[in-house]
Amino acid sequence: MTSSGLIGLGLLQAALPRIAQPQVIAVGVAYFTVIIGISIWASRRTKTASDFFVAGHGIGLVALTVASVSTSVSGFAFIGGPGLIYAVGLGAMFIVLPASVTNVMGAWVLAKRMRLLGEARGLMTVPDAIGARYRSRAAQGLSGLAILVGIVGYMATNALAMGVVINAIFGVGLGWGIWLGMSVTLAYSVAGGILAGIYNDVFQGTLMAVASLLVFIFILDVGGGLGHISRTILTTDPKFLAPWGKLTPLAVLSFFFVFAMGSLGQPQGVHKYYMLKDPLQLKWYPLLKTLGLVLVLLLYFSVGVGVKAFVTDGRMPPLSAPDQATPSLLLNITPLLLAALVFSGVAAATMSAVNSFINIGAAVVTHDLPIAFGRRARNELAWGRGATVVIAILAALIAQHSGSMVAFLGIFGWGLFASTLVPALAVGLNWEGATRAGALTSIATGLVVTLSLETASYFKVFTFPAGVTASAVALVLSLLTFFAISWITRSSAAASIDPDVRLIMDM
Amino acid sequence: MIVRTNITKKVARLTITVATCAIAVGYAAAFMRGGTPSWAPWLLAFGIPGALGGIMVLGAARERGGVGALALPFAFVIVTLTVGFCLALGLPSNEGANSTLWLGLPLRAAIVVYGIGLLPVVVLPVAYALTFRTQTLTAEDVERVRQMGRLRVAQAEAEGSRSSNEEAGSL
Numbered sequence: 001m002t003s004s005g006l007i008g009l010g011l012l013q014a015a016l017p018r019i020a021q022p023q024v025i026a027v028g029v030a031y032f033t034v035i036i037g038i039s040i041w042a043s044r045r046t047k048t049a050s051d052f053f054v055a056g057h058g059i060g061l062v063a064l065t066v067a068s069v070s071t072s073v074s075g076f077a078f079i080g081g082p083g084l085i086y087a088v089g090l091g092a093m094f095i096v097l098p099a100s101v102t103n104v105m106g107a108w109v110l111a112k113r114m115r116l117l118g119e120a121r122g123l124m125t126v127p128d129a130i131g132a133r134y135r136s137r138a139a140q141g142l143s144g145l146a147i148l149v150g151i152v153g154y155m156a157t158n159a160l161a162m163g164v165v166i167n168a169i170f171g172v173g174l175g176w177g178i179w180l181g182m183s184v185t186l187a188y189s190v191a192g193g194i195l196a197g198i199y200n201d202v203f204q205g206t207l208m209a210v211a212s213l214l215v216f217i218f219i220l221d222v223g224g225g226l227g228h229i230s231r232t233i234l235t236t237d238p239k240f241l242a243p244w245g246k247l248t249p250l251a252v253l254s255f256f257f258v259f260a261m262g263s264l265g266q267p268q269g270v271h272k273y274y275m276l277k278d279p280l281q282l283k284w285y286p287l288l289k290t291l292g293l294v295l296v297l298l299l300y301f302s303v304g305v306g307v308k309a310f311v312t313d314g315r316m317p318p319l320s321a322p323d324q325a326t327p328s329l330l331l332n333i334t335p336l337l338l339a340a341l342v343f344s345g346v347a348a349a350t351m352s353a354v355n356s357f358i359n360i361g362a363a364v365v366t367h368d369l370p371i372a373f374g375r376r377a378r379n380e381l382a383w384g385r386g387a388t389v390v391i392a393i394l395a396a397l398i399a400q401h402s403g404s405m406v407a408f409l410g411i412f413g414w415g416l417f418a419s420t421l422v423p424a425l426a427v428g429l430n431w432e433g434a435t436r437a438g439a440l441t442s443i444a445t446g447l448v449v450t451l452s453l454e455t456a457s458y459f460k461v462f463t464f465p466a467g468v469t470a471s472a473v474a475l476v477l478s479l480l481t482f483f484a485i486s487w488i489t490r491s492s493a494a495a496s497i498d499p500d501v502r503l504i505m506d507m
Numbered sequence: 508m509i510v511r512t513n514i515t516k517k518v519a520r521l522t523i524t525v526a527t528c529a530i531a532v533g534y535a536a537a538f539m540r541g542g543t544p545s546w547a548p549w550l551l552a553f554g555i556p557g558a559l560g561g562i563m564v565l566g567a568a569r570e571r572g573g574v575g576a577l578a579l580p581f582a583f584v585i586v587t588l589t590v591g592f593c594l595a596l597g598l599p600s601n602e603g604a605n606s607t608l609w610l611g612l613p614l615r616a617a618i619v620v621y622g623i624g625l626l627p628v629v630v631l632p633v634a635y636a637l638t639f640r641t642q643t644l645t646a647e648d649v650e651r652v653r654q655m656g657r658l659r660v661a662q663a664e665a666e667g668s669r670s671s672n673e674e675a676g677s678l
Contacts (some may be wrong), residue, residue, distance in 0.1 A: 078658025090616055093624070100627040101559060101584065104635050109566030112644050120656035121647065206640040231604070234613065238602040241612065243595035243619045249548035250537060253592065257530060257555050264562070279649050283639040287632035294628060301620075430565045431520060467548075476531045483524050500655040507569035507650050 141372020
């Protein structure tokens with residue numbers, strides 16, 4: 001569902017047209033003013049490393065839900081996703097359809113146990129939970145390393161995407177767009193840490209939901225309802241509205257598998273469970289988050305299908321590239337103010353993703369890796385702020401100078417997180433028979449298989465058959481490795497669980 | 508120490524393993540010389556709901572007792588996903604200008620969007636909320652964990668002061 005790598009690719013290919021007009025700039029300036037205001041407020045409340053990395057375990061239910069929706073969706077839902085539907089038809093919906101089960105699945109599998117681990121031990125990161133579960137600094141370090149590798153790609157593609165959007169709104173050029181967006185995000189990330197990120201996400205998520213709903217209503221209204229839109233498409237391209245669209249069934253089902261199962265390993269979503277103020281508030285979290293996601297994803301579906309119908313009946317000119325679906329609709333059909341709102345929503349999506357990844361990366365560098373080597377930073381807050389600056393600058397430099405390589409870096413983020421973290425974290429926290437050896441081997445398998453297959457595929461050493469992806473293969477292999485090695489080393493299983501962790505796993 | 512077995516969790520783990528193997532075979536079949544065989548997507552159509560259902564049950568089952576009242580919503584979602592995928596695969600592809608529309612979409616598209624994409628939304632999060640106290644978490648659970656945390660901190664402090672006393676003694 002959320003693939004910031006895909007966002008980057010979408011925005012890279014879209015090369016958004018410039019919409020730098022007074023109304024659009026005014027909305028853009030208003031947007032950045034609110035961001036800065038929230039950041040100043042949050043920076044005054046950030047005093048410890050716990051405040052910086054997990055908002056002091058003190059975020060309320062509604063704020064955390066909206067922030068989580070904001071981080072989950074990212075700009076792919078606004079640009080790349082509708083473009084993908086326009087290009088391949090309904091099959092692209094299988095990237096977002098798992099949202100119907102992923103939030104509640106995450107709640108059952110991870111939310112309670114991770115939140116209680118935070119309660120019992122004050123844990124702050126996803127590798128913290130893996131380290132605590134297996135009493136293993138090596139597992140904590142290796143999972144931290146995997147996250148860091150994945151974050152490089154995510155950060156670079158999102159930094160580039162941010163530059164593209166800011167250039168479209170303000171007309172400042174791509175390079176300045178990258179640095180302007182990164183500077184604003186960096187400022188609030190350094191000053192207010194995840195606290196600033198969360199409350200900015202609340203604002204940004206609300207903006208996305210409003211923009212998505214308005215666009216959905218507008219398209220249904222202009223298109224004469226979904227039935228009329230479907231009829232228009234069916235007269236010329238019936239395959240578009242077949243369940244797999246123009247893709248193969250294997251490819252489409254593979255989307256569902258990777259984006260559903262993989263959601264349990266996405267650190268930007270999973271580590272938010274630590275932040276909820278009261279664990280008992282988890283009761284309403286999946287319901288609220290699922291409804292929020294459905295609302296935000298209305299745009300994904302309606303723009304993809306609506307633009308196809310509008311191009312078919314001649315109301316819109318044919319697109320130069322599929323990723324022009326959203327920009328072209330906004331510039332040709334919708335009122336300018338709505339277009340400005342949606343573009344601000346895209347900027348919001350990319351900035352919230354960047355902030356979240358900066359924070360997670362900084363936690364790995366200053367917290368998880370030192371622990372893996374048996375050390376602990378004396379002032380994690382100061383080191384966290386320093387690492388935030390370094391990671392952000394590095395990502396902006398990669399985004400600006402690595403050319404097409406940045407797209408490659410973005411591709412494997414989701415799959416890497418899924419294959420390295422799902423078995424050890426999601427299965428491991430719910431199965432006492434999982435062993436340290438099983439966890440270490442599965443994380444290593446996910447890391448090696450994803451990197452080697454993606455690299456081989458990128459450099460065209462070989463081509464996957466239609467429907468098979470490196471992410472899917474790596475996820476399946478790491479799951480099977482985890483079960484097999486845990487079974488082989490099962491005699492050591494019970495010894496690798498501390499009493500407090502066992503209590504939490506039993507609940 | 509012996510790892511305790513819980514039959515619900517054991518079945519869930521077995522289901523995840525078998526479902527993952529089915530998915531693996533589906534992918535492996537795509538590498539066959541004649542191209543992806545027609546049965547390969549069916550393995551995913553059964554494997555995906557199995558794997559997702561299995562991991563949900565694994566997460567929801569408490570050590571003492573199974574999934575309780577959640578058995579029904581879990582069964583509903585697994586069946587919904589399986590039937591949805593199978594209908595999409597098995598029904599004839601006859602979308603055209605004269606297709607009957609169901610809530611604005613041709614039949615197979617409606618099954619996918621409304622059946623797979625929306626039906627679980629109506630059932631699962633509501634089931635989670637309604638069974639939260641009996642199946643997921645109570646205030647007593649939270650208090651037990653907090654007590655365990657306090658005990659752990661006290662033990663760590665005691666060990667710390669003991670070792671610093673020993674160090675002082677040895678000096």
